[in-house]
Amino acid sequence: MSQENDRLLGHADEADGIDEYDNPLPDWWVGLFWLTIVWAIGYSLHYHVIANRSQERALANEMAAAEARWPAEEAATRMSAAELDVTDDAISRGRTLYGQYCVACHGVDQEGGIGPSFLDTEWIHGGQADDILRTIVEGVPAKGMVPWEGVLSPTQINDVAAFVISRHSEATGRPIADIVGEGADPPP
Numbered sequence: 648m649s650q651e652n653d654r655l656l657g658h659a660d661e662a663d664g665i666d667e668y669d670n671p672l673p674d675w676w677v678g679l680f681w682l683t684i685v686w687a688i689g690y691s692l693h694y695h696v697i698a699n700r701s702q703e704r705a706l707a708n709e710m711a712a713a714e715a716r717w718p719a720e721e722a723a724t725r726m727s728a729a730e731l732d733v734t735d736d737a738i739s740r741g742r743t744l745y746g747q748y749c750v751a752c753h754g755v756d757q758e759g760g761i762g763p764s765f766l767d768t769e770w771i772h773g774g775q776a777d778d779i780l781r782t783i784v785e786g787v788p789a790k791g792m793v794p795w796e797g798v799l800s801p802t803q804i805n806d807v808a809a810f811v812i813s814r815h816s817e818a819t820g821r822p823i824a825d826i827v828g829e830g831a832d833p834p835p
């Protein structure tokens with residue numbers, strides 16, 4: 648930097664005696680500045696377009712890898728009525744689970760409370776085994792019914808559903824085969 652550049656701007660009086668030069672920035676500095684701009688354009692192009700390393704893509708990749716590593720647990724939990732096991736053993740295990748997880752809302756005798764009774768012929772979300780399984784798995788979060796997927800294992804969901812179905816059958820006289828089978832909801 649040459650001496651003739653060092654021209655004072657002359658407002659030291661306004662700035663507690665601090666003087667300021669009006670010198671151009673050194674070329675290397677300006678060069679770096681432009682380089683960062685050129686770099687940013689190139690890098691953005693590379694990141695978003697050429698290599699497409701966007702966060703969305705990274706997330707999609709991670710989800711795909713997770714799906715490959717822990718394959719559809721969901722398929723296991725979303726069991727269908729056809730796979731439902733309504734044996735006495737399942738029902739009795741379901742009774743214990745009911746006492747642990749469901750009794751607070753559906754009542755000691757399944758007569759209802761915060762949640763609906765299972766002893767009448769009314770179902771809000773359908774009274775076929777498939778509907779009951781789906782309600783238990785997915786819950787009705789907006790109405791206070793917990794989604795049990797992930798809390799209970801697929802077997803536990805089977806058992807507690809078997810218990811609900813057997814209690815409903817006992818109370819209404821509707822045969823279990825009818826609930827588990829393909830039949831339509833009974834008329835109310």
Ligand code: HEC
Pocket residue numbers: 745748749750751752753761762763769770771772773779782783787790791792793795807808811
């Ligand atoms: C925190 C309270 C709560 C708990 C605990 C709870 N439920 Fe529910 N449940 C509800 C409510 C509230 C509804 C009604 C949802 C609606 O109105 O749509 C419901 C609905 C249901 C239904 C559908 C009833 C119908 O008429 O279609 C089934 C089946 C059911 N619950 C089973 C269970 C089982 C099995 C458990 C235990 C594993 C359980 N619930 C635990 C609150 C609860």
